[in-house]
Amino acid sequence: MLQLVLSGTAMGAIYALVALGFVLLYNATNLINFAQGEIVALGAYLCVFGAAALGLPYFGTLAAAIGAMAVLAPLLFALAYFPLRNRSLLAGVVGTIGIGITLKNLFLVVAGPLPKTLPVFLGGGQVELGGASLPLQAVIVIAVAALVFAAHFFFTHHTFTGIRLRAAAQDREMAQLVGVRVNAMMGIAFVASCVIATVAGFLVAPIVFVSPEMGLPLMLKAFIAIVVGGFGSIPGALAGGLFVGVLDTMTAAYVSSTYRDVFTFLVFILVITLRPTGFFGERVSLRV
Amino acid sequence: MKRHALGAALIAAVILLPALVESRYVLFVCDLAMIYAIVALGLNLLMGYGGQISVGHAAFFGIGAYTSAILSVDFGWSFWTALPASLALSAAFGLVLGLPTLRLRGHYLILATLGFGEIVRLVLQNWQQLTKGPTGIVGIPPVRLFGIALQTERQFYYLALAFLALALVVTVRLARTRMGRELISVRDHELAAELMGVDTVRVKLFAFSTSAAFAGIAGSLYAHMSGSISPDVFTFELSVALLIMVMLGGPGTILGPVFGALVLTALPEVLRDFKELYLVFYGVGILLLSIFLPRGLAGLLRRPLASG
Numbered sequence: 097m098l099q100l101v102l103s104g105t106a107m108g109a110i111y112a113l114v115a116l117g118f119v120l121l122y123n124a125t126n127l128i129n130f131a132q133g134e135i136v137a138l139g140a141y142l143c144v145f146g147a148a149a150l151g152l153p154y155f156g157t158l159a160a161a162i163g164a165m166a167v168l169a170p171l172l173f174a175l176a177y178f179p180l181r182n183r184s185l186l187a188g189v190v191g192t193i194g195i196g197i198t199l200k201n202l203f204l205v206v207a208g209p210l211p212k213t214l215p216v217f218l219g220g221g222q223v224e225l226g227g228a229s230l231p232l233q234a235v236i237v238i239a240v241a242a243l244v245f246a247a248h249f250f251f252t253h254h255t256f257t258g259i260r261l262r263a264a265a266q267d268r269e270m271a272q273l274v275g276v277r278v279n280a281m282m283g284i285a286f287v288a289s290c291v292i293a294t295v296a297g298f299l300v301a302p303i304v305f306v307s308p309e310m311g312l313p314l315m316l317k318a319f320i321a322i323v324v325g326g327f328g329s330i331p332g333a334l335a336g337g338l339f340v341g342v343l344d345t346m347t348a349a350y351v352s353s354t355y356r357d358v359f360t361f362l363v364f365i366l367v368i369t370l371r372p373t374g375f376f377g378e379r380v381s382l383r384v
Numbered sequence: 385m386k387r388h389a390l391g392a393a394l395i396a397a398v399i400l401l402p403a404l405v406e407s408r409y410v411l412f413v414c415d416l417a418m419i420y421a422i423v424a425l426g427l428n429l430l431m432g433y434g435g436q437i438s439v440g441h442a443a444f445f446g447i448g449a450y451t452s453a454i455l456s457v458d459f460g461w462s463f464w465t466a467l468p469a470s471l472a473l474s475a476a477f478g479l480v481l482g483l484p485t486l487r488l489r490g491h492y493l494i495l496a497t498l499g500f501g502e503i504v505r506l507v508l509q510n511w512q513q514l515t516k517g518p519t520g521i522v523g524i525p526p527v528r529l530f531g532i533a534l535q536t537e538r539q540f541y542y543l544a545l546a547f548l549a550l551a552l553v554v555t556v557r558l559a560r561t562r563m564g565r566e567l568i569s570v571r572d573h574e575l576a577a578e579l580m581g582v583d584t585v586r587v588k589l590f591a592f593s594t595s596a597a598f599a600g601i602a603g604s605l606y607a608h609m610s611g612s613i614s615p616d617v618f619t620f621e622l623s624v625a626l627l628i629m630v631m632l633g634g635p636g637t638i639l640g641p642v643f644g645a646l647v648l649t650a651l652p653e654v655l656r657d658f659k660e661l662y663l664v665f666y667g668v669g670i671l672l673l674s675i676f677l678p679r680g681l682a683g684l685l686r687r688p689l690a691s692g
Binding site: 128 | 439490494631635666668671
């Protein structure tokens with residue numbers, strides 16, 4: 097039981113990170129980013145490339161991938177996301193789906209269809225924890241994810257840029273009036289979202305295969321996490337991610353492993369219809 | 385006058401096409417495009433007229449296809465008896481999805497339709513006894529009409545064309561009825577529509593189930609045309625393609641979705657040799673479409689179009 101909860105938590109921590117990246121961008125631009133999964137995949141590919149081609153050590157891979165993403169993300173923002181910012185809901189959805197399709201097939205062209213793996217450097221061992229034994233990889237996942245959430249909290253509450261970021265997300269016009277450069281804030285939010293996605297890709301790469309197809313399932317799980325936690329809420333992304341991870345593992349163990357995704361989606365539809373605001377949702381559930 | 389002449393020429397070309405075209409392959413693509421056009425017309429009712437976005441429409445198409453396939457293979461029903469069942473079941477699922485999502489707007493509705501699409505795909509893939517799992521159902525008999533089995537692409541062409549014409553007539557008629565106008569009022573301003581006495585619940589449920597029924601009919605045609613179906617057809621990617629068909633032609637227009645279906649079915653076939661690169665450009669094309677032409681090609685022709 098404890099074993100299941102712990103391994104569910106590790107998977108959930110990854111979903112929570114994917115969800116955090118999504119929510120950051122949503123709050124800043126109101127875009128439902130259907131390409132979030134592919135951006136995570138891009139991060140994972142960068143890690144695989146760093147490890148295989150450059151022979152970097154474990155955390156060195158992550159640092160290099162974040163560096164590369166910090167160069168790529170502003171480009172992607174300027175070319176693809178910025179022009180979508182004030183479009184209708186439909187155009188935003190379809191546009192980001194287009195970005196996702198582009199990225200996915202670029203992976204296919206550049207890296208080929210065969211799945212790649214990120215070697216497990218330190219994660220080979222097991223850690224004993226209160227009667228349950230957990231792979232070291234899972235412990236790293238939980239620790240790094242916790243660190244990212246803490247860093248995000250610190251950034252948005254204790255730095256000037258972070259506070260301006262929150263102001264722009266809360267009320268765009270008001271923020272503009274007091275001198276916040278709203279468009280620049282959108283860019284910063286997007287780059288932050290991509291960096292978090294890279295961390296998620298780095299953590300998930302040793303667990304699932306890195307392939308062009310890896311994005312969609314991650315994105316779907318993150319969507320469920322976001323809705324369960326409450327759309328647009330950051331504590332919600334964390335709580336929802338962990339909830340989905342644990343629910344997933346529990347269903348697979350006790351109900352049915354074939355139907356575990358069906359079960360998770362049913363819970364999702366139940367939440368969306370009975371309590372669309374989730375655990376800690378937007379105050380306005382219906383935006384007219 | 386010029387418009388009428390153009391229209392007549394178009395209709396004549398569509399009717400004469402099988403006599404003029406030798407290639408069975410081209411006719412196959414046309415058949416498929418007409419089937420997708422029926423789904424796109426249904427989605428257009430929901431999206432273009434009703435303003436509700438669905439990214440799970442492949443599910444209704446799949447429900448229609450599987451209903452027909454199972455009834456005809458396992459129970460020996462003919463196409464003509466299986467078709468109403470496909471229609472009814474898809475429409476019923478439309479209601480099932482419509483009911484709980486009535487309160488939802490915008491992004492919640494999109495995610496709910498996405499979840500619904502995934503549930504249906506997973507059930508089709510895993511319910512071995514009923515759907516034969518990932519391998520799918522084979523040996524679906526062709527449609528029989530007046531004792532003739534419509535086996536070739538050429539024979540099937542007119543059947544698909546007849547159903548497409550029916551779908552077009554229903555769309556045109558509907559847009560001019562009270563229900564059609566109520567639907568548009570819900571799209572343009574739901575609150576205002578409600579204040580004017582429009583029963584928005586009834587209108588939205590109607591849109592959901594009619595839209596699903598269109599997809600169900602198309603699914604049934606698809607099953608009997610291809611003879612075999614498997615769950616890997618009814619994916620999120622197909623739902624997205626259907627959405628793009630409507631958006632490319634122009635949401636809320638009559639012929640737009642048909643044109644979109646033709647382009648999106650033919651283009652990957654024409655560019656088959658560049659498969660992966662084609663998909664990269666497909667993605668970029670979708671992005672450009674949503675940035676520059678969110679009202680589709682019809683938006684280019686008629687600038688002032690009342691749409692939200």
